[in-house]
Amino acid sequence: MKKPVVLVICVVVVVVSAWSWRRTGASDADGKRLFADRIWIDHVPHSETDTIQAFVAITEHSIGAFQATSMWRGGFEAFRYEAHAGELRLLYPQTGDRDAVRVKARRCTEHGMDYCLELDGASRGVKRYYSRKGWEIEGAADLPAAQRRLETVRDQLTAAR
Secondary structure, X not given: OHHHXXXXXXXXXXXXXXXXXXXXXXXXXXXXXXOOOEOEEOOOOOOOOOOEEEXXXXXXXXXXXXXXXXXXXXXXXXXXXXXXXXXXEEEEOOOOEEEEEEEEEEEOOHHHOOXXXXXXXXXXXXXXXXXXXXXXXXXXXXXXHHHXXXXXXHHHHHHHX
16 A cells, blocks of 8 residues: 555656756746847836837847937947857957857846846947847847837837836
């Protein structure tokens, strides 16, 4: 009678351990992929003239951009990138500059956002960005499409203030 109980307990422990291990691995993989194909900003704009810093990386062509923009003025610098184990190797074609940037993306609830992104080692932009659910760049295979998506997000945030 005791053997079946011990066997059931062992099976439960193995199943729970496997589920826990698999879940941890999936969430690490999600964090590694979370930085791309999403709009990231440094703060919610306070007015039409408040300049925000934005970051975007598009996986389809391994391109991205750092952008400083308000509703009325903006500028950006695009880059090409390679992703390697939590690091982005950036090349800025306009200047030939290069950066090795450590990336850490995670779920969070800071500043009313759903996700946090830390970029360590970038010579452009800021170190910390935020994003929300629904700010994905679906089907945007190029920077102009991503920029239009950013403008929509920025305008919605500014209008909400």
